[in-house]
Amino acid sequence: MGAVDDGLRRLQVGQYACPRCRLPQDRVATLEQDWVLLEPGVEVLAHLVPAEHRWITLSDGRVTVYGVCPPDGSQRCRIEHRLTCSKQPLPDLWPWLTALRAENARAAQRRTDPEPPRPPQAWPDAG
Secondary structure, rough: OHHHHHHOOOOOOOEEEOOOOOOEEEEEEEEEOOEEOOOOOOOEHHOOHHHHHEHHHEEOEEEEEEEOOOOOOOOOOOOOOHOOOOOOOOOOHHHHHHHHHHHHHHHHHHHOOOOOOOOOOOOOOOO
């Protein structure tokens, strides 16, 4: 029974410094036998975070992506440190929104560009 008890023991969370910003982050085991670096002390309402970025903590201390849509209104989740790290580029969380932002930037630029020259009142005789 000792081996089973060892396997069911709550996994410990370790703190590590981010190699980019040097701030502490939680290194937590996932269900897939991997590790993820989460922002320490931050739990966000799940509906505010895109489904593929929601991490919920299980009873044994491991975390898993919480992709339920729509999530329960009171469900809280954790987020990866890379989403909050000031030294890393923010991933494209909503591609359609990124495309819309780019189009709006082009539209704003067109409004501030000088007007093209007007055609002359009388066209020259070309022929």
